[in-house]
Amino acid sequence: NTFVTTGLSAIDKANLKPRVCNETALLIEIEKCGDRFQRDMMQVDPHNWCNLTHFIRDYNVFSYCTEWSAEDIGCYWPNPLVENYIIRVHKLFFSNCTVEPILWVDPPDNMLALLILTPVLLTLVMTILVAWYSRRGDILA
Template sequence: MARLRVERDPAGAPLAVTRARRPAPLRLPLLLLLLLLLLPGAVSTFPESLNESHPTEDSHLSEGTIEDYETSVLPCWDHYKSHMDSVKDWCNWTLISRHYSDLRYCLEYEAERFGLGYPNSLAEKIIFETHMIHFANCTLVQSTLSDPPEDVLLAMIIAPICLIPFLVTIVVWRSKDSDAQA
């Protein structure tokens, strides 16, 4: 059986599978097409009808600037603020989690629409602003730990110290009693 050889382009991607010692008939045209696509400015030599992009499932996405993104997330912020103004206790997570999640989802969705990464500087600024406005006074209430009174502390220290000789005495007494019975 003849061995098969995988042809590779300069980047290392497989081009065609051929039998050993026989050249691939489409190797040269494929290499030329690959070079035209990879070289900057080479695509502009194609006629305009070939250079137009066909609509895809992602055609609703539009590349935009941070200013366009900022304009599109203002309704998200307004919607969030209107809902948060109706909430009485901003520190109760069960009451505000839905509104907070909606704001985060809206920021993520709009960033994806404009081809921006998330989190981005504007999204971080909005999240930081909402924390400063709505959650600045929400802290976890924890009691500060302090030392117990001296008499309790003394009892906690002396009890194990006195208990050790007592337990040693019981162990020695029981071991002598078991030796006498044997």
């Protein structure tokens, strides 16, 4: 039984230097990602900024760009710096995208009665059928 592992061996890992996050470089790179996203969003009608189907690909590219930039520079992703930048982008483009609360309305009384009585009556009928077949089986045996 050969156990296969992926990644670096313990010897290789021992020779790796710990990566230090260069936050200045990270800010510069995510600004580039944000600039591209902003250019892409300017191509979308502002009335459609709350409809994800109109810009999902652009947002995915933006998200991937921030992730790749952070990892390339040696930073974790997500991290507070990137998260704060993404929040700023959200405030810029999506601050007016509030979802109207759903107002739940009770069904009409006759529908409510039907919804309650149906399972109650089915349970009663099934109980009667089981009892009837059990008794009938005793007679036939």
